[in-house]
Amino acid sequence: MHAHIASTSGSAVYRERLSPSLWLLVSAAVCAPMVALVFTPFDSTVALIAGAATGAAVVAALMSLSPVVEIADDWLRVGRARIELRYLGDAEALVGQEARLARGPGLGRYSWHLIRGGIDGIVRVPVQDADDPVTMWVFSSRTPDRVAAALRRARSTS
Known part of the structure; x- marks a missing residue:
């Protein structure tokens, strides 16, 4: 609040x-492991960075909008x-x-x-x-x- x-x-x-409620923010953060999973076959470091960046961006967008x-x-x-x-x-x-x-x-x-x-x-x-x-x-x-x-x-x- x-x-x-x-x-x-x-x-x-x-x-x-x-x-948004805490539950919605946690649910939105689930995007991070999904994106990381997509990039895992290419490079695990890239996958972790892409996942973390996506999760942070989605949560930040929900808050700022x-x-x-x-x-x-x-x-x-x-x-x-x-x-x-x-x-x-x-x-x-x-x-x-x-x-x-x-x-x-x-x-x-x-x-x-x-x-x-x-x-x-x-x-x-x-x-x-x-x-x-x-x-x-x-x-x-x-x-x-x-x-x-x-x-x-x-x-x-x-």
Whole structure:
């Protein structure tokens, strides 16, 4: 979990990288022995180097390409999407069964969502812009209560 809360120039800031679970990273690292096995007939040293490099590259790519949840400068950014805080309603932090329902049958058809497997928490934020066809943002977070609190703080100071 990579969560960070700070205060800069009076506005609340929150940042969390939705990195893959440890099990997914370990599963991705299985690429290393497979690549090494392919190169073993040529040279065992080359095979070890190619396998290690491939495993490290796959894990690094999974980490660096993970979406980020960020609240800064009167904006909420989730992955590549962003919205001004003035268009958002009160955030709702969900965990457990509530989060499961929000990810599944409770996911509205006009909702924008970024849901990551292996992350239980969900944040649900209504959009209060009549011109926006999206009615709600629904996204994963390992600390949904912190995201909701940071959104409330940031909206109150903007």
